[in-house]
Amino acid sequence: MSSKPIWVLGAGQLGAMLKHAGMPLALDVRPVDINESSAPALQADDLVTAEREQWPDTLVTNTLAHHAHFVNKPVFGRLADRKTQKELIDSLGLSTAPWRNVANEISANELRDQLGERVLLKRRTGGYDGKGQYWIRAQDDEVPADWQGQAIAEQAIPFDEEVSLVGVRNRAGQCVFYPLTLNLHLNGILYASVAPLTRLQALQTQAEDMLGKLLNELDYVGVMAMECFRVGDQLMINELAPRVHNSGHWTQAGASISQFEYHLRAIADMAIPKAQILGQNVMINLIGTEYNPNWLNLPVAQTYWYGKAVLPGRKVGHINMVSKDLGEIRSTLQQLKYLLPEQYYKEAIEWSLKALEDQD
Structure with a gap:
C-alpha cells in the first residue's frame, strides 16, 4: 500500500x-x-x-x-485538445463524428460541403457544459474570425441517445469497466444519468473494446470516461475525459468500488477487482439551485453537496439513488419533483422515469 x-x-x-x-x-x-x-x-x-x-x-x-x-502526464495535453483527441480516435479506427480542422480561413460553405448542412464548431481547448460551441446552420452563417485556428468542426449527428462508459486501467494493463450509463444533457449540461439498463447490455462489449483500445494505446493509468452517441446499434465517440467523470457519480452509492476509489487504487498500485453493482441507479445533478434539507428525508437517496456558491447553470451537487426495488427508485423520483425547481428538473425527472420503463 x-x-x-x-x-x-x-x-x-x-x-x-x-x-x-x-x-x-x-x-x-x-x-x-x-x-x-x-x-x-x-x-x-x-x-x-x-x-x-x-x-x-x-x-x-x-x-x-x-x-x-x-501520472498520465503525456495524456492530458493530447486529450485536452479536441484536434489531437480526434486524431487519436481516428488513428485507432474508432468511430467518431466526421470532422475538420478550422484553419486557413476555411469558410462555412466549405465546411457544409464536407460535413453536411448542420455543422458544430468546438473550441479546441476549454469549453465544457455547453460552452465553447458555435452552430453553423443557416446559409448565411459564417465562421467567426476568432475561431480560425482555434476550433474543429463536426458533422451534426442525429443520435438516438447519449451514453458513457467509465473504465479503469492499472499499470499492468488490467482494465475494468462499469456498465454503460444513459445520460441526459440539457443545453450541454449533464442533468441525469441512469445505470445499469438491460437494453444497453448488447452494446457493452462494443463500448469496452473501444475504450480499452484507447486506454492501452495511451498506456493510461486510472479512470477515464468515454462519452458516446448511440446511433442504432452502433456507438460513436463524442468526447474523452482523462479523469473521474460526472456521469460516473452514481458509482459512489451504486457500486462496491466507486470511480474515485478505482482511480486511486490504480495510481497507487492497489488491486482493481471488478466492482459489484448494488442495484438500479439514478443520478440527478443539482444545477444552480439552493440546498434543500428535505433531500435528506429520501431513504434511497444520497445527497452530495459541493459547498460552492449557487450560480445559474453551475453544478452545485448531485443526488444518487440506488435500490434493488424499482418501485423505491420511482417513488423517490416522484418525491424529488416537489423538492427541486421545476424549471431545472421537471424534464430530468420525467426522463429518468421513462428510462426505467423497460427495467421491469
Whole structure:
C-alpha cells in the first residue's frame, strides 16, 4: 500500500471526492487549488494526479504538472485538445463524428460541403457544459474570425441517445469497466444519468473494446470516461475525459468500488477487482439551485453537496439513488419533483422515469 501523498491538481468537487475516497484506503490525498499563491513542497517519490485536463499557467500547475510522478502526464495535453483527441480516435479506427480542422480561413460553405448542412464548431481547448460551441446552420452563417485556428468542426449527428462508459486501467494493463450509463444533457449540461439498463447490455462489449483500445494505446493509468452517441446499434465517440467523470457519480452509492476509489487504487498500485453493482441507479445533478434539507428525508437517496456558491447553470451537487426495488427508485423520483425547481428538473425527472420503463 502506498503511503506517499497523492497530490491532486485542482481542488474542486472532483478533488474533494477523491480525497474522501482515499480515506478508507489510508491514502493521503491532497487536492491543491491551482490559484494558490504558494506551491506545496513535493517530495521526489510523491504521486500527482489531476481532477481536470486543462489548467492555466500558475505557480501550482507548474509545480505539480512538471513533477516526475505526474501520472498520465503525456495524456492530458493530447486529450485536452479536441484536434489531437480526434486524431487519436481516428488513428485507432474508432468511430467518431466526421470532422475538420478550422484553419486557413476555411469558410462555412466549405465546411457544409464536407460535413453536411448542420455543422458544430468546438473550441479546441476549454469549453465544457455547453460552452465553447458555435452552430453553423443557416446559409448565411459564417465562421467567426476568432475561431480560425482555434476550433474543429463536426458533422451534426442525429443520435438516438447519449451514453458513457467509465473504465479503469492499472499499470499492468488490467482494465475494468462499469456498465454503460444513459445520460441526459440539457443545453450541454449533464442533468441525469441512469445505470445499469438491460437494453444497453448488447452494446457493452462494443463500448469496452473501444475504450480499452484507447486506454492501452495511451498506456493510461486510472479512470477515464468515454462519452458516446448511440446511433442504432452502433456507438460513436463524442468526447474523452482523462479523469473521474460526472456521469460516473452514481458509482459512489451504486457500486462496491466507486470511480474515485478505482482511480486511486490504480495510481497507487492497489488491486482493481471488478466492482459489484448494488442495484438500479439514478443520478440527478443539482444545477444552480439552493440546498434543500428535505433531500435528506429520501431513504434511497444520497445527497452530495459541493459547498460552492449557487450560480445559474453551475453544478452545485448531485443526488444518487440506488435500490434493488424499482418501485423505491420511482417513488423517490416522484418525491424529488416537489423538492427541486421545476424549471431545472421537471424534464430530468420525467426522463429518468421513462428510462426505467423497460427495467421491469
